[in-house]
Amino acid sequence: MPKVMIRKNANGELTCYIAKKDLEAAVVSIEHDRSDCWGGELTLSDGSVYYLEPLSVPPELPITLRARRPNPA
Amino acid sequence: MSDLTKEEMEALIQEVIEVYPEKALKSRKKHLAINDPGLDQSQNCITANKKSDPGLMTIRGCAYAGSKGVVWGPVKDMIHISHGPVGCGQYSRAGRRNYYIGTTGVNTFVTMNFTSDFQERDIVFGGDKKLDKLIDEIETLFPLNKGITVQSECPIGLIGDDIEAVSKKKKEEIGKTVVPVRCEGFRGVSQSLGHHIANDSVRDWVLSARDDDDSFATTDYDVAIIGDYNIGGIAWSSRILLEEMGLRVVAQWSGDGTLAEMELTPKVKLNLVHCYRSMNYISRHMEEKYAIPWMEYNFFGPTKTVESLRKIAARFDASIQEKCEAVIAKYQPEWEAVIDRYRPRLEGKRVMLYVGGLRPRHVIGAYEDLGMEVIGTGYEFGHSDDYDRTLKEMGDATLLYDDVTGYEFEEFVKRLKPDLIGSGIKEKYIFQKMGVPFRQMHSWDYSGPYHGFDGFAIFAKDMDMTLNNPCWSKLEAPWRQAGAKTTVAA
Numbered sequence: 001m002p003k004v005m006i007r008k009n010a011n012g013e014l015t016c017y018i019a020k021k022d023l024e025a026a027v028v029s030i031e032h033d034r035s036d037c038w039g040g041e042l043t044l045s046d047g048s049v050y051y052l053e054p055l056s057v058p059p060e061l062p063i064t065l066r067a068r069r070p071n072p073a
Numbered sequence: 074m075s076d077l078t079k080e081e082m083e084a085l086i087q088e089v090i091e092v093y094p095e096k097a098l099k100s101r102k103k104h105l106a107i108n109d110p111g112l113d114q115s116q117n118c119i120t121a122n123k124k125s126d127p128g129l130m131t132i133r134g135c136a137y138a139g140s141k142g143v144v145w146g147p148v149k150d151m152i153h154i155s156h157g158p159v160g161c162g163q164y165s166r167a168g169r170r171n172y173y174i175g176t177t178g179v180n181t182f183v184t185m186n187f188t189s190d191f192q193e194r195d196i197v198f199g200g201d202k203k204l205d206k207l208i209d210e211i212e213t214l215f216p217l218n219k220g221i222t223v224q225s226e227c228p229i230g231l232i233g234d235d236i237e238a239v240s241k242k243k244k245e246e247i248g249k250t251v252v253p254v255r256c257e258g259f260r261g262v263s264q265s266l267g268h269h270i271a272n273d274s275v276r277d278w279v280l281s282a283r284d285d286d287d288s289f290a291t292t293d294y295d296v297a298i299i300g301d302y303n304i305g306g307i308a309w310s311s312r313i314l315l316e317e318m319g320l321r322v323v324a325q326w327s328g329d330g331t332l333a334e335m336e337l338t339p340k341v342k343l344n345l346v347h348c349y350r351s352m353n354y355i356s357r358h359m360e361e362k363y364a365i366p367w368m369e370y371n372f373f374g375p376t377k378t379v380e381s382l383r384k385i386a387a388r389f390d391a392s393i394q395e396k397c398e399a400v401i402a403k404y405q406p407e408w409e410a411v412i413d414r415y416r417p418r419l420e421g422k423r424v425m426l427y428v429g430g431l432r433p434r435h436v437i438g439a440y441e442d443l444g445m446e447v448i449g450t451g452y453e454f455g456h457s458d459d460y461d462r463t464l465k466e467m468g469d470a471t472l473l474y475d476d477v478t479g480y481e482f483e484e485f486v487k488r489l490k491p492d493l494i495g496s497g498i499k500e501k502y503i504f505q506k507m508g509v510p511f512r513q514m515h516s517w518d519y520s521g522p523y524h525g526f527d528g529f530a531i532f533a534k535d536m537d538m539t540l541n542n543p544c545w546s547k548l549e550a551p552w553r554q555a556g557a558k559t560t561v562a563a
């Protein structure tokens with residue numbers, strides 16, 4: 001369960017920073033990005049996938065969250 | 074572009090590491106790479122921030138060095154106790170040329186060494202009492218200190234002293250900030266973890282001090298310089314440019330910085346990050362907690378400085394942008410004169426770098442402004458995100474070496490024959506004796522500052538002075554030189 005920090009970079013794109021892995025990667029896709037639901041599966045530009053417990057409102061960025069590896073299903 | 078093609082470079086790396094035993098070969102191979110500016114993620118080509126292989130001589134420091142030496146040490150009005158045996162602090166004392174203003178020993182303490190000087194009995198019975206007493210002594214002898222940090226050396230973690238408890242108690246007693254820092258040298262693979270630990274201790278023990286206090290009058294143009302340690306005055310030569318374009322620099326982290334400046338940083342509008350490696354952590358934290366955006370900038374060489382100034386100005390209103398252009402216009406004749414003078418003397422020369430922090434990528438532009446080319450670069454303690462930022466700065470088929478060993482570096486130099494090497498004191502004399510011009514790029518070789526437009530003039534002069542020094546043609550003994558008379562008087 002790594003802690004990830006989601007922020008917007010200078011170009012307004014979502015990026016994900018994982019301190020433990022020194023990984024700073026663009027978020028290519030996010031499963032839920034609506035006003036009533038935000039989170040879910042997150043695909044990063046290096047191909048890795050994480051899962052964020054969906055929030056009921058989009059958070060103020062930047063935010064540090066706990067991410068999980070997605071369910072293998 | 075270097076003279077060698079990609080394939081030749083591959084072969085060179087292979088040839089150099091061939092002498093290693095199998096296991097070391099496998100691990101070192103991952104730390105050496107050939108640059109491809111087309112890549113976005115360095116993780117596909119180079120591994121970084123891994124423990125050095127036993128038996129290979131590399132030049133990393135320890136977590137204590139990262140915290141006491143780099144991040145906390147330059148905070149000038151605090152006293153930083155090297156808690157543990159005397160050597161760690163004494164042998165690194167005042168080595169980093171963090172310039173500051175103040176009267177040493179009265180209201181500033183950067184170049185002094187404070188230590189608890191552990192003896193056997195402290196290891197056996199614990200050193201907490203000694204620390205307690207030491208802080209009292211400091212208060213008596215140096216009452217103008219604004220706070221104290223306890224920088225743990227290896228034994229503290231090993232014997233399990235509770236420096237947090239002592240710090241809390243003394244904080245109550247003396248009414249000043251006392252910060253315990255768990256930066257024992259054995260933590261992590263290099264000084265880099267020490268930076269992180271130090272950042273975290275700032276976050277936990279300092280940063281929120283003035284959260285409920287609005288007495289500080291802020292302006293819309295408040296910024297902080299983050300990750301500039303004022304080595305040879307670099308923070309000053311950056312600061313004047315920012316101030317000239319109308320910004321107010323509230324804090325310098327941490328070169329010539331103070332505790333009060335650190336406490337005020339959460340009130341600024343923008344954090345300007347120079348050394349990303351050592352202070353991105355605290356910048357990210359401030360962005361999350363205080364909604365202060367941060368941006369990286371680069372003040373080495375006019376091209377990058379102008380680019381950065383404009384990027385910074387773009388974050389503010391038109392009045393700043395106008396002043397920014399005026400600043401650029403004002404200095405333009407100065408740096409153009411520098412380039413006109415030195416470029417013809419340095420054009421086409423090739424450089425290899427091996428430094429720490431931000432320099433392996435940041436100084437490339439300054440060399441390019443002088444018509445020089447960086448054909449190899451590497452970080453002592455960089456992480457993948459540093460290499461991500463380096464790929465774009467370096468030419469195609471140039472060499473990247475992470476945590477390079479003494480042996481590899483020498484072999485690369487022998488083969489690639491750079492005209493100049495920029496690295497640290499530990500490499501300096503080896504390469505000078507090999508006849509390669511050398512500049513220390515950690516301490517600016519006792520010169521500097523190299524930031525900003527003023528700094529560029531010094532940089533150019535220094536590079537010229539080193540490269541075109543007549544001594545390099547005198548390294549061979551007269552009787553060994555071609556055409557020397559072979560007859561010797563009996």
Ligand code: SF4
Binds near residue numbers: 135138227257259
């Ligand atoms: S590794 Fe430990 S003993 Fe060595 S300098 Fe660092 S803190 Fe001191």
